[in-house]
Amino acid sequence: MGVKRVPEFEHSLLSLSNKILADFFVEPLYKPLPIPWPRARAVVLWTGDGLGRDVLQKVLEGDTLAFWKKRIQSSNGGVLPTDSVFPTTTASALATLHFAVPPSVHGALGYTLWDPELLTTINVLSAQDLLGKVLPSTIYKHRKTIYDRSAANHVKSWVISPASHSQSAFSQWVYHGALYCGYNSPSQIPGLVLSARKEEARFIVVYWPGFDRVGHLEGKDSLAAKKNLKMLDQMLQASEEKIGKDAGVRFVLTSDHGLIDLYREQYTIPGIFSRPFVDERRALYTDWNWIAMRRRLTRAGWHEALCVPVSQLWEEGYFGRVPADSRVLFRTLQSVIFPGDHQQLIMPGAEAPVMAAGHGGLTDQERQIFVSWWSISTQ
Numbered sequence: 001m002g003v004k005r006v007p008e009f010e011h012s013l014l015s016l017s018n019k020i021l022a023d024f025f026v027e028p029l030y031k032p033l034p035i036p037w038p039r040a041r042a043v044v045l046w047t048g049d050g051l052g053r054d055v056l057q058k059v060l061e062g063d064t065l066a067f068w069k070k071r072i073q074s075s076n077g078g079v080l081p082t083d084s085v086f087p088t089t090t091a092s093a094l095a096t097l098h099f100a101v102p103p104s105v106h107g108a109l110g111y112t113l114w115d116p117e118l119l120t121t122i123n124v125l126s127a128q129d130l131l132g133k134v135l136p137s138t139i140y141k142h143r144k145t146i147y148d149r150s151a152a153n154h155v156k157s158w159v160i161s162p163a164s165h166s167q168s169a170f171s172q173w174v175y176h177g178a179l180y181c182g183y184n185s186p187s188q189i190p191g192l193v194l195s196a197r198k199e200e201a202r203f204i205v206v207y208w209p210g211f212d213r214v215g216h217l218e219g220k221d222s223l224a225a226k227k228n229l230k231m232l233d234q235m236l237q238a239s240e241e242k243i244g245k246d247a248g249v250r251f252v253l254t255s256d257h258g259l260i261d262l263y264r265e266q267y268t269i270p271g272i273f274s275r276p277f278v279d280e281r282r283a284l285y286t287d288w289n290w291i292a293m294r295r296r297l298t299r300a301g302w303h304e305a306l307c308v309p310v311s312q313l314w315e316e317g318y319f320g321r322v323p324a325d326s327r328v329l330f331r332t333l334q335s336v337i338f339p340g341d342h343q344q345l346i347m348p349g350a351e352a353p354v355m356a357a358g359h360g361g362l363t364d365q366e367r368q369i370f371v372s373w374w375s376i377s378t379q
């Protein structure tokens with residue numbers, strides 16, 4: 001396994017959302033990303049799920065994202081390497097982006113979490129336990145989103161995201177304060193961006209989940225993944241054409257985390273799931289003592305996996321600073337297992353064990369993302 005690296009929060013999703021707040025004259029609670037872009041009247045922020053920096057670098061050599069490439073290479077465009085957060089999951093990254101605080105503060109410390117009050121594992125995106133029952137977890141307690149905070153400064157926000165996500169506990173939690181506009185097909189996005197501008201929304205957020213989905217199933221270099229990127233490029237172009245010469249609008253394209261190819265052997269550890277655990281294929285949190293767990297890994301012949309006490313990750317600042325609320329600490333249980341590069345843990349349940357790519361772990365491919373931007377005003 002490669003070197004462990006704490007996310008560089010000052011160049012991450014955390015500093016990006018604080019930069020956007022600062023641009024709207026909302027006082028940032030964390031250091032904003034140092035980008036020297038000119039002032040914009042409105043921002044259209046696109047989040048391409050799973051679009052890591054390695055994919056981007058390959059794209060820059062070809063023409064899969066031809067429109068995007070032309071725009072970021074223009075005189076008023078740019079691209080900056082940034083980090084996701086830890087864990088490199090959609091839940092922790094998107095919560096960081098939409099609350100502008102680190103995982104240690106918003107508390108969505110993974111895709112699934114141990115809830116120390118309910119004494120069960122819940123899926124943070126669906127608010128269900130592992131049997132599918134919806135649970136009223138305090139993880140979703142109300143805290144101000146970047147939309148709530150911008151609205152206090154008279155900035156109107158729209159979120160353009162799949163219609164099927166609109167009722168989820170996660171959506172209601174992270175998009176509070178914005179008008180949720182669901183789309184049933186990505187081709188509706190440009191029209192919705194135009195509607196948002198006509199209604200004088202100054203902060204428009206577009207969520208693009210497709211790349212992550214096809215990346216998991218078929219691989220990030222698959223034909224399906226390339227087709228998805230081409231569609232994203234067309235939607236960026238069509239959205240810009242729809243709004244025309246709407247001077248002072250900045251487009252920003254970022255991601256939540258990258259993906260790592262999974263092609264090496266997968267492991268399961270007998271008995272491990274009989275105790276509380278938090279399900280991450282690329283990072284499994286359990287209440288086992290880490291020394292006992294390391295012995296089990298050795299007995300299972302899994303020498304590439306890394307097992308450390310979670311307290312070590314907290315102390316090293318992986319999730320941000322150690323929180324005042326100890327219940328947040330209990331959500332990550334006691335020890336964590338990181339499968340080796342290109343490996344994953346086989347989880348029980350209905351999900352197919354074989355996937356082409358994954359995330360949630362520690363590798364560069366999972367952590368490294370980017371921020372890109374251009375403004376419409378002077379083209």
Ligand SMILES: [Zn+2]
Binds near residue numbers: 050090257
């Ligand atoms: Zn994601």
